[in-house]
Amino acid sequence: MKILVTGASGYIGNKLTHALAERGHNIHALVRSPSSADLLRHQNIRVFVGDIMDPDSLAVAMKDCRQVYHAAALAKLWDRNRNNFYKINVGGTENVLQAALKEGVSKLVYTSSCGVWAPDEDHIYTENDPRISSFDSDYDLSKYLAEKLVREYCYKGLFTVIVNPPRVYGPGLERYSNAVNRFITQILNKKIIPLPWNLDTKANYTFIDDVINGHILAMEKGLGGERYILGGENISYKKMVDTIAAYSGRKPVFVRIPPAMIQTWAWMELAIAKLSLYEPSFTPRLAKRIQLSKMVDSSKAIRQLGYRITAFEEGMQTTIDHLKSKNYELRFQ
Amino acid sequence: MNSAFNDTFTLITGASEGLGKALAIECASKGMNVFLVALPGIELYQLASYIRRKYKVLVCEFETDLSLEMNRITLAGFIKKQQININMLINNAGIGGSVNFDECAFDFFKTQISLNVLATVHLTYLLLPELKKNSRSYILNVSSLCIFFYLVKKQVYGATKSFIHFFSKSLKKELKKDGVTVSVLCPGGMNSNPSFYLLHQMSNWMTRSAAMDPEEVAPVALNGLINGKEIIIPGKWNRVFLFFDKLLPGWLKEKMTARHIKSISAQQIALLLKGKPIAETKNAA
Secondary structure, three states: OEEEEEOOOOHHHHHHHHHHHHOOOEEEEEEOOHHHHHHHOOOOEEEEEOOOOOHHHHHHHHOOOOEEEEOOOOOOOOOOOOHHHHHHHHHHHHHHHHHHHHHOOOEEEEEOOHHHOOOOOOOEEOOOOOOOOOOOOHHHHHHHHHHHHHHHHHHOOOOEEEEEOOEEEOOOOOOOOOHHHHHHHHHHHOOEEEEEOOOOOEEEEEEHHHHHHHHHHHHHHOOOOOEEEOOOEEEEHHHHHHHHHHHHOOOOEEEEEOHHHHHHHHHHHHHHHHHOOOOOOOOHHHHHHOOOOEEEOOHHHHHHHOOOOOOHHHHHHHHHHHHHHOOOOOOOO | OOHHHOOEEEEEEOOOOHHHHHHHHHHHHOOOEEEEEEOOOHHHHHHHHHHHHHHOOOEEEEEOOOOOHHHHHHHHHHHHHOOOEEEEEEEOOOOOOOOOHHHOOHHHHHHHHHHHHHHHHHHHHHHHHHHHOOOOEEEEEEOOHHHHOOOOOOHHHHHHHHHHHHHHHHHHHHHHHHOEEEEEEOOOOEOOOHHHHHHHHHOOHHHHHHOEOHHHHHHHHHHHHHOOOOEEOOOHHHHHHHHHHHHOOHHHHHHHHHHOOOOOOHHHHHHHHOOOOHHHHHHHO
8 A cells, every 4th residue: 555654754754654664565755855765765665855835746745645644844942934833834734635635545644742732730631631821832833723724624525633742752863853862862971961940840751663653553543533642651850860860871960950040041042043043952932841741641542542652661771772872972962 | 629519600701712711720720610601612612621620610611602692691591590600700702803994894893892892791781680699799891901002903892892891890880789899801912812822923022022821811810800809900011001101102102003013914814824924925915
Protein backbone atom coordinates (compact mmCIF):
# COMPACT_ATOMS: atom_id res chain seq x y z
CA MET A 1 0.00 0.00 0.00
CA LYS A 2 1.21 3.51 -0.81
CA ILE A 3 1.37 5.85 2.15
CA LEU A 4 2.33 9.55 2.24
CA VAL A 5 4.24 10.98 5.18
CA THR A 6 4.67 14.76 5.33
CA GLY A 7 7.47 16.18 7.45
CA ALA A 8 9.56 13.07 6.77
CA SER A 9 12.75 14.84 7.76
CA GLY A 10 11.37 15.78 11.17
CA TYR A 11 11.93 14.02 14.47
CA ILE A 12 8.64 12.11 14.49
CA GLY A 13 8.09 11.99 10.71
CA ASN A 14 11.46 10.43 9.96
CA LYS A 15 11.10 7.62 12.47
CA LEU A 16 7.54 7.03 11.33
CA THR A 17 8.62 6.80 7.68
CA HIS A 18 11.23 4.17 8.52
CA ALA A 19 8.87 2.20 10.76
CA LEU A 20 6.24 2.06 7.99
CA ALA A 21 8.84 1.16 5.35
CA GLU A 22 10.06 -1.68 7.55
CA ARG A 23 6.53 -3.05 7.54
CA GLY A 24 6.73 -3.38 3.79
CA HIS A 25 4.62 -0.41 2.76
CA ASN A 26 5.60 1.86 -0.10
CA ILE A 27 6.24 5.19 1.50
CA HIS A 28 6.06 8.52 -0.25
CA ALA A 29 8.18 10.83 1.88
CA LEU A 30 7.56 14.55 1.41
CA VAL A 31 10.57 16.75 2.23
CA ARG A 32 11.45 20.32 1.33
CA SER A 33 15.15 19.90 0.76
CA PRO A 34 16.72 17.33 -1.63
CA SER A 35 19.51 16.86 0.92
CA SER A 36 17.00 15.22 3.28
CA ALA A 37 17.07 12.16 1.00
CA ASP A 38 20.11 11.00 2.98
CA LEU A 39 17.88 10.54 6.00
CA LEU A 40 15.45 8.37 4.03
CA ARG A 41 17.60 5.64 2.48
CA HIS A 42 15.41 2.56 2.30
CA GLN A 43 14.22 0.40 -0.57
CA ASN A 44 10.57 1.09 0.28
CA ILE A 45 10.91 4.87 0.60
CA ARG A 46 10.47 7.19 -2.34
CA VAL A 47 11.47 10.77 -1.66
CA PHE A 48 9.34 13.60 -3.04
CA VAL A 49 10.80 17.06 -2.89
CA GLY A 50 7.95 19.48 -2.30
CA ASP A 51 6.22 21.61 0.26
CA ILE A 52 2.85 21.51 2.02
CA MET A 53 2.59 25.17 1.01
CA ASP A 54 2.67 24.11 -2.65
CA PRO A 55 -0.54 22.21 -3.52
CA ASP A 56 0.86 20.97 -6.86
CA SER A 57 3.81 19.24 -5.24
CA LEU A 58 1.41 17.74 -2.69
CA ALA A 59 -0.82 16.33 -5.42
CA VAL A 60 2.18 14.68 -7.07
CA ALA A 61 3.42 13.13 -3.83
CA MET A 62 -0.07 11.98 -2.82
CA LYS A 63 -0.87 10.28 -6.14
CA ASP A 64 -2.30 6.78 -5.52
CA CYS A 65 -1.70 6.96 -1.75
CA ARG A 66 -4.34 5.24 0.41
CA GLN A 67 -3.19 6.71 3.69
CA VAL A 68 -1.63 10.01 4.78
CA TYR A 69 0.31 10.87 7.93
CA HIS A 70 0.51 14.65 8.23
CA ALA A 71 3.44 15.27 10.56
CA ALA A 72 4.87 18.42 8.95
CA ALA A 73 4.70 21.61 10.99
CA LEU A 74 6.63 24.66 12.04
CA ALA A 75 7.58 23.23 15.44
CA LYS A 76 9.36 26.11 17.09
CA LEU A 77 9.04 28.33 20.09
CA TRP A 78 9.43 31.55 18.26
CA ASP A 79 9.62 32.80 14.73
CA ARG A 80 10.68 36.21 13.53
CA ASN A 81 7.46 36.30 11.55
CA ARG A 82 4.57 35.02 13.66
CA ASN A 83 2.39 34.69 10.55
CA ASN A 84 4.48 31.66 9.58
CA PHE A 85 2.89 29.59 12.34
CA TYR A 86 -0.57 30.14 10.88
CA LYS A 87 0.57 30.00 7.28
CA ILE A 88 2.33 26.65 7.67
CA ASN A 89 0.51 24.89 10.50
CA VAL A 90 -3.02 25.94 9.58
CA GLY A 91 -2.83 26.86 5.88
CA GLY A 92 -0.44 24.01 5.09
CA THR A 93 -2.70 21.54 6.90
CA GLU A 94 -5.65 22.75 4.86
CA ASN A 95 -3.63 22.12 1.66
CA VAL A 96 -2.92 18.56 2.81
CA LEU A 97 -6.57 17.96 3.73
CA GLN A 98 -7.78 19.35 0.42
CA ALA A 99 -5.36 17.21 -1.56
CA ALA A 100 -6.34 14.12 0.44
CA LEU A 101 -10.03 14.72 -0.17
CA LYS A 102 -9.38 15.19 -3.89
CA GLU A 103 -7.16 12.11 -4.14
CA GLY A 104 -9.75 9.99 -2.32
CA VAL A 105 -7.40 9.02 0.50
CA SER A 106 -9.09 6.51 2.79
CA LYS A 107 -7.63 7.77 6.08
CA LEU A 108 -5.48 10.61 7.40
CA VAL A 109 -3.69 10.86 10.75
CA TYR A 110 -2.80 14.37 11.91
CA THR A 111 0.02 14.92 14.39
CA SER A 112 -1.16 17.59 16.81
CA SER A 113 0.29 18.43 20.21
CA CYS A 114 -0.62 18.52 23.89
CA GLY A 115 -0.03 22.28 23.58
CA VAL A 116 -3.72 22.59 22.71
CA TRP A 117 -4.37 22.30 26.46
CA ALA A 118 -3.16 24.80 29.04
CA PRO A 119 -0.97 23.97 32.04
CA ASP A 120 -2.90 23.07 35.18
CA GLU A 121 -1.42 22.18 38.55
CA ASP A 122 -3.87 19.53 39.68
CA HIS A 123 -5.80 18.31 36.67
CA ILE A 124 -4.95 15.35 34.48
CA TYR A 125 -6.09 16.14 30.94
CA THR A 126 -8.08 13.77 28.76
CA GLU A 127 -9.16 14.16 25.14
CA ASN A 128 -12.56 15.60 26.09
CA ASP A 129 -11.22 18.52 28.07
CA PRO A 130 -11.61 22.03 26.70
CA ARG A 131 -8.88 24.64 26.47
CA ILE A 132 -9.09 26.36 29.86
CA SER A 133 -6.91 29.45 29.89
CA SER A 134 -6.03 31.77 27.04
CA PHE A 135 -3.43 30.95 24.44
CA ASP A 136 -0.02 32.45 24.98
CA SER A 137 1.81 30.92 22.05
CA ASP A 138 1.34 31.08 18.32
CA TYR A 139 2.45 27.47 17.95
CA ASP A 140 -0.18 26.16 20.38
CA LEU A 141 -2.91 28.29 18.84
CA SER A 142 -1.96 27.21 15.33
CA LYS A 143 -2.19 23.55 16.37
CA TYR A 144 -5.58 24.20 18.00
CA LEU A 145 -6.90 25.85 14.83
CA ALA A 146 -5.47 23.08 12.66
CA GLU A 147 -7.25 20.47 14.80
CA LYS A 148 -10.50 22.32 14.21
CA LEU A 149 -9.87 22.16 10.46
CA VAL A 150 -9.04 18.46 10.59
CA ARG A 151 -12.33 17.79 12.38
CA GLU A 152 -14.19 19.94 9.85
CA TYR A 153 -12.84 17.83 7.00
CA CYS A 154 -14.25 14.78 8.72
CA TYR A 155 -17.69 16.23 7.98
CA LYS A 156 -16.64 16.80 4.39
CA GLY A 157 -16.03 13.09 3.99
CA LEU A 158 -12.36 12.62 4.80
CA PHE A 159 -11.63 9.98 7.47
CA THR A 160 -9.36 11.87 9.86
CA VAL A 161 -7.85 10.98 13.24
CA ILE A 162 -5.85 13.32 15.48
CA VAL A 163 -3.00 12.29 17.77
CA ASN A 164 -1.64 14.50 20.57
CA PRO A 165 1.86 13.64 21.75
CA PRO A 166 3.21 15.55 24.80
CA ARG A 167 7.00 16.01 25.37
CA VAL A 168 8.69 13.35 23.25
CA TYR A 169 12.17 11.94 23.91
CA GLY A 170 14.28 9.08 22.59
CA PRO A 171 16.74 8.20 19.82
CA GLY A 172 16.17 10.09 16.60
CA LEU A 173 17.23 13.05 14.52
CA GLU A 174 18.41 16.12 16.36
CA ARG A 175 15.74 18.67 15.73
CA TYR A 176 14.77 21.93 17.30
CA SER A 177 11.52 20.40 18.56
CA ASN A 178 13.46 17.74 20.42
CA ALA A 179 13.88 19.59 23.72
CA VAL A 180 14.09 16.64 26.12
CA ASN A 181 16.99 15.04 24.24
CA ARG A 182 18.69 18.42 24.27
CA PHE A 183 18.30 18.60 28.03
CA ILE A 184 19.77 15.10 28.48
CA THR A 185 22.71 16.07 26.27
CA GLN A 186 23.34 19.06 28.50
CA ILE A 187 23.48 16.81 31.55
CA LEU A 188 25.95 14.55 29.70
CA ASN A 189 28.20 17.44 28.69
CA LYS A 190 27.91 20.20 31.22
CA LYS A 191 28.93 20.66 34.80
CA ILE A 192 26.27 23.12 35.88
CA ILE A 193 22.62 22.68 34.92
CA PRO A 194 20.00 25.35 35.63
CA LEU A 195 16.60 24.05 36.77
CA PRO A 196 13.29 25.70 37.62
CA TRP A 197 12.77 26.52 41.29
CA ASN A 198 9.94 24.09 41.95
CA LEU A 199 11.16 20.58 41.21
CA ASP A 200 7.75 19.03 41.90
CA THR A 201 6.38 20.51 38.68
CA LYS A 202 5.15 17.63 36.56
CA ALA A 203 4.96 17.06 32.84
CA ASN A 204 4.26 14.11 30.61
CA TYR A 205 7.18 12.47 28.81
CA THR A 206 6.62 9.93 26.10
CA PHE A 207 9.12 7.63 24.39
CA ILE A 208 9.48 8.17 20.63
CA ASP A 209 8.84 4.49 19.76
CA ASP A 210 5.50 4.65 21.59
CA VAL A 211 4.54 7.76 19.65
CA ILE A 212 5.40 6.06 16.35
CA ASN A 213 3.38 2.95 17.30
CA GLY A 214 0.58 5.22 18.43
CA HIS A 215 0.46 6.88 15.01
CA ILE A 216 0.27 3.52 13.25
CA LEU A 217 -2.38 2.24 15.69
CA ALA A 218 -4.41 5.41 15.20
CA MET A 219 -4.34 4.75 11.47
CA GLU A 220 -5.45 1.13 12.00
CA LYS A 221 -8.07 1.55 14.71
CA GLY A 222 -8.66 5.25 15.36
CA LEU A 223 -12.24 6.47 15.14
CA GLY A 224 -13.12 9.28 12.76
CA GLY A 225 -12.86 12.83 14.10
CA GLU A 226 -11.51 11.62 17.44
CA ARG A 227 -8.27 12.60 19.08
CA TYR A 228 -5.92 10.40 21.06
CA ILE A 229 -3.30 11.47 23.60
CA LEU A 230 -0.12 9.46 22.98
CA GLY A 231 1.45 10.13 26.36
CA GLY A 232 3.89 8.44 28.67
CA GLU A 233 4.25 8.93 32.41
CA ASN A 234 3.61 12.13 34.35
CA ILE A 235 7.01 12.83 35.87
CA SER A 236 8.31 15.62 38.11
CA TYR A 237 11.53 17.46 37.28
CA LYS A 238 13.07 15.91 40.34
CA LYS A 239 12.39 12.38 39.18
CA MET A 240 13.57 13.22 35.69
CA VAL A 241 16.95 14.65 36.68
CA ASP A 242 17.48 11.89 39.24
CA THR A 243 16.79 9.24 36.59
CA ILE A 244 19.06 10.86 34.03
CA ALA A 245 21.83 11.30 36.60
CA ALA A 246 21.52 7.69 37.73
CA TYR A 247 21.62 6.15 34.24
CA SER A 248 24.25 8.47 32.79
CA GLY A 249 26.61 8.24 35.73
CA ARG A 250 27.17 11.99 35.54
CA LYS A 251 26.69 14.22 38.52
CA PRO A 252 26.44 17.82 37.40
CA VAL A 253 25.57 20.52 39.87
CA PHE A 254 21.89 21.43 39.60
CA VAL A 255 21.11 25.07 40.28
CA ARG A 256 17.51 26.01 40.93
CA ILE A 257 16.67 29.39 39.44
CA PRO A 258 13.98 31.56 41.09
CA PRO A 259 10.96 32.35 38.85
CA ALA A 260 11.69 36.09 38.58
CA MET A 261 15.22 35.39 37.37
CA ILE A 262 14.06 32.87 34.75
CA GLN A 263 11.59 35.41 33.47
CA THR A 264 14.17 38.20 33.28
CA TRP A 265 16.58 35.90 31.48
CA ALA A 266 13.89 34.97 28.95
CA TRP A 267 12.98 38.61 28.27
CA MET A 268 16.64 39.40 27.72
CA GLU A 269 17.01 36.56 25.22
CA LEU A 270 13.94 37.78 23.38
CA ALA A 271 15.22 41.36 23.32
CA ILE A 272 18.54 40.19 21.87
CA ALA A 273 16.69 38.06 19.31
CA LYS A 274 14.59 40.99 18.17
CA LEU A 275 17.68 43.13 17.64
CA SER A 276 19.84 40.52 15.94
CA LEU A 277 19.71 37.38 13.83
CA TYR A 278 20.02 35.20 16.90
CA GLU A 279 17.21 32.69 17.54
CA PRO A 280 16.29 32.54 21.21
CA SER A 281 16.67 29.16 22.92
CA PHE A 282 14.27 30.35 25.52
CA THR A 283 11.28 32.68 25.42
CA PRO A 284 9.19 34.32 28.15
CA ARG A 285 6.27 32.04 27.43
CA LEU A 286 8.43 28.92 27.63
CA ALA A 287 9.84 30.27 30.88
CA LYS A 288 6.33 30.55 32.23
CA ARG A 289 5.32 27.15 30.95
CA ILE A 290 8.26 25.13 32.27
CA GLN A 291 7.31 26.32 35.74
CA LEU A 292 3.77 24.94 35.49
CA SER A 293 2.58 21.35 35.53
CA LYS A 294 0.72 19.72 32.69
CA MET A 295 -0.35 16.13 33.14
CA VAL A 296 -2.18 14.01 30.60
CA ASP A 297 -3.89 10.63 30.61
CA SER A 298 -3.48 8.21 27.70
CA SER A 299 -6.09 5.67 28.74
CA LYS A 300 -8.32 6.37 25.73
CA ALA A 301 -5.50 5.36 23.37
CA ILE A 302 -4.72 2.32 25.53
CA ARG A 303 -8.37 1.27 25.58
CA GLN A 304 -9.35 1.97 21.98
CA LEU A 305 -6.09 1.55 20.07
CA GLY A 306 -4.12 -0.92 22.16
CA TYR A 307 -1.47 1.76 22.74
CA ARG A 308 1.39 0.77 25.05
CA ILE A 309 3.57 2.94 27.28
CA THR A 310 7.27 2.23 27.74
CA ALA A 311 8.34 2.69 31.38
CA PHE A 312 10.13 6.03 31.89
CA GLU A 313 13.27 4.38 33.30
CA GLU A 314 13.49 1.96 30.38
CA GLY A 315 13.01 4.71 27.79
CA MET A 316 15.54 6.96 29.50
CA GLN A 317 18.12 4.15 29.65
CA THR A 318 17.78 3.56 25.90
CA THR A 319 17.96 7.27 25.14
CA ILE A 320 21.02 7.90 27.29
CA ASP A 321 22.85 4.89 25.81
CA HIS A 322 22.02 6.18 22.33
CA LEU A 323 23.14 9.72 23.04
CA LYS A 324 26.35 8.51 24.68
CA SER A 325 27.20 6.05 21.90
CA LYS A 326 26.88 8.76 19.29
CA ASN A 327 29.54 10.70 21.11
CA TYR A 328 26.97 13.37 21.03
CA GLU A 329 28.08 16.93 21.21
CA LEU A 330 26.19 20.06 21.89
CA ARG A 331 24.86 21.07 18.53
CA PHE A 332 22.27 23.49 19.69
CA GLN A 333 24.48 25.98 21.45
CA MET B 1 -16.68 20.86 49.14
CA ASN B 2 -20.04 21.81 50.54
CA SER B 3 -21.80 22.04 47.19
CA ALA B 4 -23.82 18.90 47.83
CA PHE B 5 -25.63 20.77 50.61
CA ASN B 6 -25.69 24.02 48.75
CA ASP B 7 -28.64 24.23 46.38
CA THR B 8 -28.06 27.68 44.90
CA PHE B 9 -26.81 28.19 41.36
CA THR B 10 -24.97 30.92 39.53
CA LEU B 11 -26.38 31.45 36.04
CA ILE B 12 -23.78 32.51 33.47
CA THR B 13 -24.71 33.40 29.91
CA GLY B 14 -22.23 33.06 27.07
CA ALA B 15 -20.37 30.47 29.10
CA SER B 16 -18.63 28.46 26.41
CA GLU B 17 -15.88 30.90 25.56
CA GLY B 18 -13.84 33.80 26.82
CA LEU B 19 -14.93 35.64 29.97
CA GLY B 20 -18.04 33.48 30.49
CA LYS B 21 -15.92 30.36 30.57
CA ALA B 22 -13.39 31.96 32.91
CA LEU B 23 -16.20 33.12 35.22
CA ALA B 24 -17.73 29.63 35.22
CA ILE B 25 -14.40 28.14 36.29
CA GLU B 26 -13.82 30.88 38.86
CA CYS B 27 -17.26 30.34 40.44
CA ALA B 28 -16.86 26.56 40.44
CA SER B 29 -13.43 26.83 42.04
CA LYS B 30 -15.11 28.66 44.93
CA GLY B 31 -17.55 25.80 45.37
CA MET B 32 -20.50 27.51 43.68
CA ASN B 33 -22.87 25.47 41.50
CA VAL B 34 -23.12 26.81 37.97
CA PHE B 35 -25.89 26.97 35.39
CA LEU B 36 -24.19 27.49 32.04
CA VAL B 37 -26.03 28.99 29.07
CA ALA B 38 -24.40 29.15 25.64
CA LEU B 39 -25.01 28.69 21.96
CA PRO B 40 -25.34 25.06 20.84
CA GLY B 41 -21.98 23.35 20.43
CA ILE B 42 -19.58 20.81 21.86
CA GLU B 43 -17.58 23.39 23.86
CA LEU B 44 -20.32 23.85 26.45
CA TYR B 45 -20.43 20.13 27.23
CA GLN B 46 -16.65 19.86 27.36
CA LEU B 47 -16.55 22.71 29.85
CA ALA B 48 -19.39 21.27 31.95
CA SER B 49 -17.73 17.86 32.21
CA TYR B 50 -14.38 19.47 33.06
CA ILE B 51 -15.96 21.50 35.88
CA ARG B 52 -17.83 18.50 37.27
CA ARG B 53 -14.71 16.38 37.38
CA LYS B 54 -12.36 19.00 38.72
CA TYR B 55 -14.45 21.00 41.17
CA LYS B 56 -17.15 18.51 42.22
CA VAL B 57 -19.93 21.09 42.02
CA LEU B 58 -23.33 20.78 40.34
CA VAL B 59 -23.40 21.91 36.71
CA CYS B 60 -26.40 22.47 34.45
CA GLU B 61 -25.87 23.18 30.79
CA PHE B 62 -28.47 24.85 28.60
CA GLU B 63 -27.96 25.38 24.86
CA THR B 64 -29.83 28.32 23.42
CA ASP B 65 -29.56 31.51 21.42
CA LEU B 66 -30.44 34.31 23.81
CA SER B 67 -30.83 36.91 21.09
CA LEU B 68 -34.30 35.45 20.48
CA GLU B 69 -37.07 36.43 22.90
CA MET B 70 -38.77 33.02 22.81
CA ASN B 71 -35.59 31.30 23.98
CA ARG B 72 -35.27 33.60 26.98
CA ILE B 73 -38.82 32.81 28.03
CA THR B 74 -38.15 29.09 27.60
CA LEU B 75 -35.02 29.34 29.72
CA ALA B 76 -36.81 31.17 32.54
CA GLY B 77 -39.69 28.69 32.34
CA PHE B 78 -37.28 25.79 32.62
CA ILE B 79 -35.64 27.30 35.71
CA LYS B 80 -39.01 27.87 37.34
CA LYS B 81 -40.35 24.42 36.51
CA GLN B 82 -37.24 22.61 37.66
CA GLN B 83 -37.17 24.79 40.78
CA ILE B 84 -33.56 25.72 40.27
CA ASN B 85 -32.58 28.25 42.89
CA ILE B 86 -30.61 31.02 41.19
CA ASN B 87 -28.88 33.44 43.56
CA MET B 88 -26.43 34.95 41.11
CA LEU B 89 -27.06 36.09 37.56
CA ILE B 90 -24.15 36.94 35.29
CA ASN B 91 -25.29 38.57 32.05
CA ASN B 92 -22.13 38.01 30.05
CA ALA B 93 -23.32 36.97 26.58
CA GLY B 94 -22.68 39.66 24.00
CA ILE B 95 -21.41 40.38 20.54
CA GLY B 96 -18.37 42.61 20.15
CA GLY B 97 -16.20 43.72 17.28
CA SER B 98 -15.06 46.82 15.46
CA VAL B 99 -16.85 47.65 12.22
CA ASN B 100 -17.44 50.68 10.07
CA PHE B 101 -21.07 51.71 10.41
CA ASP B 102 -21.80 51.90 6.69
CA GLU B 103 -19.93 48.71 5.80
CA CYS B 104 -21.86 46.39 8.03
CA ALA B 105 -25.10 44.54 7.39
CA PHE B 106 -27.98 45.94 9.43
CA ASP B 107 -28.84 42.46 10.68
CA PHE B 108 -25.56 42.37 12.56
CA PHE B 109 -26.51 45.50 14.53
CA LYS B 110 -29.97 44.09 15.14
CA THR B 111 -28.58 40.90 16.64
CA GLN B 112 -26.00 42.88 18.59
CA ILE B 113 -28.68 45.07 20.16
CA SER B 114 -30.95 42.09 20.83
CA LEU B 115 -28.25 40.16 22.61
CA ASN B 116 -26.32 42.93 24.37
CA VAL B 117 -29.31 45.02 25.43
CA LEU B 118 -32.58 43.10 25.21
CA ALA B 119 -31.27 39.77 26.48
CA THR B 120 -29.69 41.42 29.53
CA VAL B 121 -32.82 43.40 30.39
CA HIS B 122 -35.22 40.57 29.65
CA LEU B 123 -33.31 37.89 31.52
CA THR B 124 -32.89 40.18 34.52
CA TYR B 125 -36.61 40.92 34.40
CA LEU B 126 -37.58 37.25 34.12
CA LEU B 127 -35.23 36.00 36.82
CA LEU B 128 -35.58 38.83 39.35
CA PRO B 129 -38.45 37.08 41.21
CA GLU B 130 -36.24 34.00 41.54
CA LEU B 131 -33.32 36.10 42.78
CA LYS B 132 -35.49 37.87 45.32
CA LYS B 133 -36.39 34.54 46.92
CA ASN B 134 -32.90 34.47 48.43
CA SER B 135 -32.06 36.77 51.30
CA ARG B 136 -28.98 37.87 49.41
CA SER B 137 -28.42 37.64 45.67
CA TYR B 138 -26.28 39.15 42.94
CA ILE B 139 -26.46 40.44 39.38
CA LEU B 140 -23.34 41.10 37.34
CA ASN B 141 -23.72 42.87 33.99
CA VAL B 142 -20.85 43.08 31.56
CA SER B 143 -20.29 46.51 30.03
CA SER B 144 -16.99 47.67 28.56
CA LEU B 145 -14.19 50.14 29.18
CA CYS B 146 -14.85 51.59 25.75
CA ILE B 147 -17.92 53.45 27.05
CA PHE B 148 -15.52 56.05 28.49
CA PHE B 149 -13.61 56.63 25.27
CA TYR B 150 -15.97 56.86 22.27
CA LEU B 151 -13.69 54.86 19.99
CA VAL B 152 -14.20 54.69 16.24
CA LYS B 153 -15.86 51.60 14.78
CA LYS B 154 -17.56 50.94 18.12
CA GLN B 155 -20.74 53.03 17.53
CA VAL B 156 -23.43 50.44 18.17
CA TYR B 157 -21.35 48.21 20.40
CA GLY B 158 -20.33 51.11 22.63
CA ALA B 159 -23.92 52.33 22.78
CA THR B 160 -25.21 48.93 23.90
CA LYS B 161 -22.53 48.85 26.59
CA SER B 162 -23.38 52.40 27.73
CA PHE B 163 -26.95 51.21 28.08
CA ILE B 164 -25.80 48.33 30.29
CA HIS B 165 -23.77 50.75 32.39
CA PHE B 166 -26.72 53.07 33.04
CA PHE B 167 -29.13 50.17 33.51
CA SER B 168 -26.93 48.53 36.13
CA LYS B 169 -26.19 51.66 38.12
CA SER B 170 -29.82 52.66 38.29
CA LEU B 171 -31.04 49.17 39.06
CA LYS B 172 -28.51 48.87 41.87
CA LYS B 173 -30.16 51.73 43.78
CA GLU B 174 -33.61 50.33 43.16
CA LEU B 175 -32.87 46.78 44.31
CA LYS B 176 -30.87 47.65 47.42
CA LYS B 177 -33.90 47.16 49.66
CA ASP B 178 -34.48 43.64 48.26
CA GLY B 179 -30.97 42.42 49.09
CA VAL B 180 -30.02 42.18 45.42
CA THR B 181 -26.57 43.54 44.66
CA VAL B 182 -25.98 44.83 41.13
CA SER B 183 -22.49 45.44 39.74
CA VAL B 184 -21.29 46.42 36.32
CA LEU B 185 -18.00 45.15 34.93
CA CYS B 186 -16.06 47.36 32.51
CA PRO B 187 -13.18 45.31 31.17
CA GLY B 188 -10.75 46.63 28.57
CA GLY B 189 -9.47 44.55 25.66
CA MET B 190 -9.55 40.85 26.45
CA ASN B 191 -8.01 37.84 24.74
CA SER B 192 -11.40 36.13 24.78
CA ASN B 193 -10.92 34.04 21.65
CA PRO B 194 -8.22 33.34 19.06
CA SER B 195 -9.12 36.31 16.87
CA PHE B 196 -8.99 38.79 19.75
CA TYR B 197 -5.70 37.29 20.92
CA LEU B 198 -4.18 37.87 17.48
CA LEU B 199 -5.74 41.31 17.14
CA HIS B 200 -4.15 42.42 20.43
CA GLN B 201 -0.82 40.79 19.67
CA MET B 202 -0.61 42.65 16.38
CA SER B 203 -1.72 46.02 17.70
CA ASN B 204 0.57 48.66 19.14
CA TRP B 205 2.48 48.20 22.36
CA MET B 206 -0.11 50.01 24.45
CA THR B 207 -3.05 47.87 23.33
CA ARG B 208 -0.96 44.72 23.66
CA SER B 209 0.09 45.32 27.24
CA ALA B 210 -3.36 46.46 28.34
CA ALA B 211 -5.11 43.37 26.90
CA MET B 212 -5.98 40.98 29.71
CA ASP B 213 -6.69 37.27 29.74
CA PRO B 214 -10.28 36.39 30.79
CA GLU B 215 -8.88 34.26 33.62
CA GLU B 216 -7.26 37.42 35.06
CA VAL B 217 -10.49 39.39 34.79
CA ALA B 218 -12.81 36.71 36.25
CA PRO B 219 -11.52 36.73 39.88
CA VAL B 220 -11.53 40.54 39.98
CA ALA B 221 -15.09 40.57 38.67
CA LEU B 222 -16.37 37.99 41.14
CA ASN B 223 -14.67 39.63 44.14
CA GLY B 224 -16.02 43.02 43.12
CA LEU B 225 -19.53 41.63 42.81
CA ILE B 226 -19.46 39.87 46.18
CA ASN B 227 -18.05 43.00 47.85
CA GLY B 228 -20.87 45.05 46.33
CA LYS B 229 -18.76 47.31 44.12
CA GLU B 230 -20.85 49.47 41.84
CA ILE B 231 -18.43 49.48 38.93
CA ILE B 232 -15.57 47.06 38.44
CA ILE B 233 -12.61 48.01 36.24
CA PRO B 234 -10.03 45.22 36.12
CA GLY B 235 -6.36 45.82 35.28
CA LYS B 236 -4.02 48.57 36.34
CA TRP B 237 -3.39 49.74 32.77
CA ASN B 238 -7.07 50.25 32.20
CA ARG B 239 -7.37 52.32 35.37
CA VAL B 240 -4.36 54.35 34.26
CA PHE B 241 -6.04 55.04 30.90
CA LEU B 242 -9.19 56.11 32.62
CA PHE B 243 -7.27 58.39 34.99
CA PHE B 244 -5.35 60.04 32.16
CA ASP B 245 -8.51 60.38 30.16
CA LYS B 246 -9.67 62.94 32.67
CA LEU B 247 -6.39 64.89 32.50
CA LEU B 248 -5.28 64.77 28.88
CA PRO B 249 -6.36 67.46 26.42
CA GLY B 250 -8.96 66.48 23.85
CA TRP B 251 -6.72 66.64 20.76
CA LEU B 252 -4.20 64.21 22.24
CA LYS B 253 -6.90 61.72 23.14
CA GLU B 254 -8.25 62.08 19.65
CA LYS B 255 -4.85 61.17 18.28
CA MET B 256 -4.42 58.21 20.58
CA THR B 257 -7.82 56.69 19.96
CA ALA B 258 -7.50 57.21 16.20
CA ARG B 259 -4.44 54.96 16.20
CA HIS B 260 -6.40 52.27 17.94
CA ILE B 261 -6.32 49.12 15.81
CA LYS B 262 -5.84 51.18 12.71
CA SER B 263 -3.98 48.71 10.55
CA ILE B 264 -5.75 45.42 11.08
CA SER B 265 -9.31 44.68 10.17
CA ALA B 266 -11.42 41.84 11.46
CA GLN B 267 -11.46 40.40 7.97
CA GLN B 268 -7.69 40.13 7.89
CA ILE B 269 -7.63 38.37 11.24
CA ALA B 270 -10.18 35.88 9.97
CA LEU B 271 -7.98 35.15 6.99
CA LEU B 272 -4.96 34.74 9.22
CA LEU B 273 -6.81 32.23 11.36
CA LYS B 274 -7.32 30.21 8.23
CA GLY B 275 -3.57 30.25 7.68
CA LYS B 276 -3.38 33.08 5.16
CA PRO B 277 -0.71 35.65 5.99
CA ILE B 278 -1.77 39.23 6.62
CA ALA B 279 0.84 40.81 4.36
CA GLU B 280 -0.42 38.93 1.32
CA THR B 281 -4.05 39.71 1.99
CA LYS B 282 -3.14 43.36 2.23
CA ASN B 283 -1.58 43.28 -1.20
CA ALA B 284 -4.54 41.45 -2.60
CA ALA B 285 -6.96 44.03 -1.26
